[in-house]
Amino acid sequence: IERTFSMIKPDATKRNVTGKIIDRLESAGLRVVAQKRVWMSLREAEGFYAEHKARPFFGELTEFMSSGPTIVQVLEGENAVAKNREIMGATNPADADEGTIRKDFALSIGENSVHGSDALETAKREIAYWFSETEVVG
Ligand code: GTP
Numbered sequence: 846i847e848r849t850f851s852m853i854k855p856d857a858t859k860r861n862v863t864g865k866i867i868d869r870l871e872s873a874g875l876r877v878v879a880q881k882r883v884w885m886s887l888r889e890a891e892g893f894y895a896e897h898k899a900r901p902f903f904g905e906l907t908e909f910m911s912s913g914p915t916i917v918q919v920l921e922g923e924n925a926v927a928k929n930r931e932i933m934g935a936t937n938p939a940d941a942d943e944g945t946i947r948k949d950f951a952l953s954i955g956e957n958s959v960h961g962s963d964a965l966e967t968a969k970r971e972i973a974y975w976f977s978e979t980e981v982v983g
Pocket residue numbers: 897902905906935936954955956957959960961962963
C-alpha cells in the first residue's frame with residue numbers, strides 16, 4: 846500500500862468545491878489518512894515548490910498558493926501516487942482527459958485546483974513538509 850501527498854488549491858477552496866474533489870479521490874479508491882486546512886505563507890509556498898525556483902512562473906505560483914486556504918492531505922491506496930495523478934489529469938486543463946478533476950474544475954494552468962506528488966520519493970518529502978508522523982492515521 847502506498848501513500849501520496851495531495852493539495853486542493855486556493856481556486857477550489859474559493860469556489861467551495863473541496864467536497865466534490867474529495868469525492869473523486871474516494872470514489873477512485875484512495876483513502877484520506879490525514880487532512881487539514883492551511884493558509885500557507887509565501888515563504889511556506891516557496892519552500893514547498895523549491896524545485897521550481899528557476900521556472901518563470903515561480904512567483905505567480907507561490908503568490909497564488911498563498912492567496913487563500915488550501916486543503917493538504919495524505920492519500921493512501923494501491924499505487925496511490927500514479928492513481929492520484931491519473932484522477933487529477935494533465936497540468937493544463939486544456940490538455941486534461943474527460944472525467945479528470947482538472948478537466949472538470951481547473952480554471953487555467955496556474956489555477957488548476959489540485960496538486961499531487963509525482964513520485965514516491967517526492968511524496969515522502971511533501972508529506973513530511975506538512976504533517977508530523979502522528980497526524981497521519983491510516
Ligand atoms: P503539481 O501537481 O501541482 O506539481 O502539478 P504538475 O506536476 O502537473 O505540474 P508541475 O510540477 O510541472 O508544476 C507545478 C505547478 O506549477 C502546476 O500545478 C501549476 O499550478 C504551476 N504551473 C506550471 N506551469 C505553469 C505556467 O506555465 N504558468 C503558471 N502560472 N503556473 C504554472
